[in-house]
Amino acid sequence: MDTLAIVFVGNSTVLSSRLETPFSLPLVGLRLTIDCWTNDYSQSPLEVHNKTFQDVLNQLESYSGYIDFPEVFNSNLPSTLKQLELKIHCTDDEGDNSPSRILAPFIRLSNDYPHLESLSLHFELEAESIGDYYEDKDTLYLAALNYPSHPYSIICRSLLNSTLTSLRSLTLADSVPGQLTFTTHMYRAPRLLFDSILHFAPSLQRLSLRMCNDASDFGEHILFYTELKHYLERTTTLKCLVLPAVLATSMAGEPQELVKYLVQDASIEIEGEILMEYMAPITRPLLSLSIRFEDSVDPVDDILEIYESLNMVKHLQVTPSRSDLDFIPHIGSETTLTLTTVVHCDRLCQLLAENHRITTLYINPRAEGKGDKNNKEKFQAIIDVHPSIKNKDSVFVDNVWPTLF
Incomplete structure (x- = not known):
């Protein structure tokens, strides 16, 4: 046993058998939750079983x-x-x-x-x-x-x-x-x-x-x-x-x-995630970066320069907006792109089909509104014939970093 979790939800009598059970030592970690005291509120459950519990603590x-x-x-x-x-x-x-x-x-x-x-x-x-x-x-x-x-x-x-x-x-x-x-x-x-x-x-x-x-x-x-x-x-x-x-x-x-x-x-x-509104052009290599687009914010002045600099990121996660997918043509072969949600499917399919440099792509297949299945099928059709995307069988994932952690 590496980690012991103890949750106190009753009085000390109920807990007796739990604490007197031999532990497989040494333990590495302890997660402790105390939800009550003894019936007379005079002492905690651990005071009743002090020696047993101290043996656990000494190993942590x-x-x-x-x-x-x-x-x-x-x-x-x-x-x-x-x-x-x-x-x-x-x-x-x-x-x-x-x-x-x-x-x-x-x-x-x-x-x-x-x-x-x-x-x-x-x-x-x-x-x-x-x-x-x-x-x-x-x-x-x-x-x-x-x-x-x-x-x-x-x-x-x-x-x-x-x-x-x-x-x-x-x-x-x-x-x-x-x-x-x-x-x-x-x-x-x-x-x-x-x-x-x-x-x-x-x-x-x-x-x-x-x-x-x-x-x-x-x-x-x-x-x-x-x-x-x-x-x-x-x-x-x-x-x-x-x-x-x-x-x-x-x-x-x-x-x-x-x-x-x-x-x-x-x-x-x-x-962590940064709103595109606050972004600046990237001038140094980054292992990972997560960006969120929002329709409600004003356009960024140097947006094209920012798009062109995204190739400095090895693992790029983007939550796109409905209106701005223009970063897609600037994604190169050295960047793994994860899209956390599917919006404007037809437009995104077109941009991906035209980008012949992107090699690794992950998409969360969830779409806003109806037609999730149809959207996924449209993407898969583009990916199946895409000349540069290599992970054709593992494109669709949950909203996580699939290769970084």
């Missing part, structure tokens, strides 16, 4: 669970832990859910787990803003520093006060949408976060920002994009950036300078 290389579960996180996880995934829920309230109590173990991360290689933080914050929205970056930075009890400030300060030289992968994610999320605070005071990450993880190779889209309703994002670009310019070890999903929406503010840097000057790979 990875752990996933809530940061405020003291029987596990506060003292019992081994210092040799390499992968840690934490769910962080706290509010402005005092007591059990106060930030100072919930985040206390977080402050000790580098001391308690010096060998961490992967850290994933899933935030469920319900805290008031660290300050009103200002245009002045320095004002925002100082505002965050001046709220020492705010969860966002505690987290950033904790990163600034510790260093994990072994950390290679860091994920920041919002678990719930809303106005008072980690995302909204990050957009309001981004420099504090990126300064903290730079200090906390000097050897970081992968940064994943899985933030809530709806934070785009709460202020301009230019501060965030500016500070993220500044961080990328300063880091010397980062190899991959997982983009926030907001870059695939038309409410993303002004990320053009960030996108231009990513596709022209940076030396890192990109994961």
Whole structure:
């Protein structure tokens, strides 16, 4: 057994036989979900079976669970832990859910787990803003520093006060949408976060920002994009950036300078989707790139130059719009093209038939409206006689990267 998942859904009596069953050790990972306490609410199920469970904990290389579960996180996880995934829920309230109590173990991360290689933080914050929205970056930075009890400030300060030289992968994610999320605070005071990450993880190779889209309703994002670009310019070890999903929406503010840097000057790979509205001509080789077209956005000024530069991408995934399929003639033999949906079938068939350079093509056969089967048959007829497409028998796939991962 490599990974053990324990889900508590009843009282400790019901759980007895489960925890006393011998485990096949060593275990690599543990995923723990706690849904209840004992009948008298005085102790948790793990306290009843402490020795059995401690034997499990001592073997772990990875752990996933809530940061405020003291029987596990506060003292019992081994210092040799390499992968840690934490769910962080706290509010402005005092007591059990106060930030100072919930985040206390977080402050000790580098001391308690010096060998961490992967850290994933899933935030469920319900805290008031660290300050009103200002245009002045320095004002925002100082505002965050001046709220020492705010969860966002505690987290950033904790990163600034510790260093994990072994950390290679860091994920920041919002678990719930809303106005008072980690995302909204990050957009309001981004420099504090990126300064903290730079200090906390000097050897970081992968940064994943899985933030809530709806934070785009709460202020301009230019501060965030500016500070993220500044961080990328300063880091010397980062190899991959997982983009926030907001870059695939038309409410993303002004990320053009960030996108231009990513596709022209940076030396890192990109994961995540970018709206064509924000694209810039690509001037460096990219392993992968995902682009979304939308009918509602204004035409891009240098669109032809962008189309011609798509050959710099080895694995290109495109979600096309109804009106713009003109990138198809520019796809060359070195680019694997994945179309995530089928729109305007006849037009797309014509463009593919005329492109005699494309060699590898994947299509999600779903179509908008009726006629899915007919659309697939039309495509297959073109592909069967196509002079350059090599994967004729494996063109139709689900909406995934078929060859990259």
